[in-house]
Amino acid sequence: MIDPTYRKKMVVVEGSYAVAHSAKVCRPNVISAYPITPQTHIVENLSQFMADGEIPNCEYINVEAEFSAISALIGASAVGARTYSATTSQGLLLMHEALFNTSGMRLPVVMTVANRAVSAPINIWNDHQDAIAQRDTGWIQLYVEDVQEACDTLPQLYKIAEDNDIMVPGMVCMDGFILSHVYEPVILLEQDLTDNFLPTFQPEDILDPEDPKTFGAFAAPDTYEEFRYLHEQAMQKALPKIESVAKEFEEIFGRYHGGLVDGYMLDDAEIVIMSMGSILGTIKDVVDEYRARGEKVGVLKVRSFRPFPKEQIREAIKNAHVVVILDKNISIGTNEGALFTETKSCLYNSKIRIPVVGYTVGHGGRDIRVEDIAKIIEETKKVIKSGIEVESQFLSLKEELL
């Protein structure tokens, strides 16, 4: 049951509008973006806010391409501006080189990624391949389950990224169309509460003629490695920060979506289903049915993919009899999705010896239905009895197309 006072605050708006509103109340100083489906409505809504004078002390740069969108934010962030962008798919891929550069210079740019499949073949619908392809760019990546979480995670991410001990950029990854174009009841972030939660951006180092500093220097082998180490250290510091910021957010706004991970019916679960993003809603519905029948099935939502919460994952699944991981992406050449590979890798040197199987699903927006999840659970049950026969596989391929 939703608390009636809470319900009163809810409005039914498009996901993109709600996200744009969140970006607005975070008080960005520079926004720069380039339209691409299904991110477009976010930037259009922000443009309208600008046109209506609703974002004070902010410049909106209508760039000629995503590469310039992220590059402009590199410059702006280095001057000390809070910056925002949104993109997806080809746009995110076009940013690739500059993503490394943003994080390497430790500029806490924040971006929403409305996840979409990548070309070729061209496809505008949702999967996670675009963001997963950026996993090694040194950005924080938080995957969200619903529109409310997409909204609420933005100010959280600013707070994490702009922490002077961290200073790493980040993306909020939300499923394209499924969350960006859905109309859902949400609570739009209140300006006063957001101001209480999110302090102004006060970086220690900026481009300022009063105190000239060099950004983006040349580092030879005698110094480069330490930059990489310190970047990794910053990501490690982000792990507890992601947890604590989620709790601080809950204290002020009354909503909690999980920290690094979030369990559902997990405590005594024998079968654990792990995944990221909006598919978790469907999974939880199916799990409810299994629980109603007394079957011990639980869900582990992975919210933070970068930094990767190894310890929290080990802890969450240590008592399971089998774990099944659903990935909306594939690393071609491994027949595995990224979450599957990484979860297995984080178990190897631990004492946890449970079978882990993977499914790579929902590519290019293919629907994943309740029946599909049930089928996966049934197949996974067999693994407990007879061991792993197929380690990782595509779900329901159409034979006639192969």
Place this chain on the structure above:
Amino acid sequence: MSKNTPQTYITSGHSGCAGCCDAFAAKFALMGAGPNTIVVNPTGCLEVMSTPFPYSSWQVPWIHSLFENAGAVASGVEAALKALGKKDDIKVISIGGDGSTMDIGLGALSGAFERGHDFTYVCMDNEAYMNTGVQRSSGTPFDASTTTTPAGKVSFGNPRPKKNMPAIMVAHGSPYVATTSIGFPRDMIRKVKKATEIVGPTYIHSHAPCPTGWGFDTSKTLEIAKLAVETCLWPMYEMENGEITQVRKVKDPRPVEEYLRAQKRFKHLFTMEGGEEEIKKIQATADWNIKHFGLQ
């Protein structure tokens, strides 16, 4: 230079080659722009030689991001200064090589100029990609030998003339576009100063002979630069709102041969069969410049 000479804000001690054109270009650009300046520098010789961590030659705030995004980074710097209420006091200049400016970074630069950001872009044109070892750029002149357009049994070197970059920038509606040369420091300093004082996106294209890439003695950088102007291969002019408003006259133009002979990159024109004809084509370019820009 006299004691009225403006101060520069780049220190010595960088690791550029002796007689480096890029070092001159940066020095003169900063003498024009002054201390209240943020510099955006794309990848290239200048960036690499001036910032070996933990050292830096820059006495003004400086940022390098990538090879192809200086126009966009400068846009962001300018926009952020505006949003934070600091733009009135601080100038933004970008200093990039011909490769980053005319080839890989042209899209970002075009975007920045079309949007009308208030900054000055200085191209230091050493007519090839020097940082990666003298490969052709679209600023490489006709018949120059580079490592990707080498002269050979059936080639006189680069088969194409230089891209007319100033014209492209004028076409963006820039209020001020000027060519200059590091061989004429006072001219360059004056033009950069003027450009940074004009509101809107302004562009300075500075000719910058590179001893290493072009093959001449390290003491001759400024001499060769002057020779390019005196042979009329490098016309110096200012354009304001699309009109030519000033041209540096050349009283007695010298034959292009003098300029070509002084550099290894054109050496083949003097040894290969048919070289004479090629030199005539280059002379024709100089003659066209004389007429077109009214250099005499």
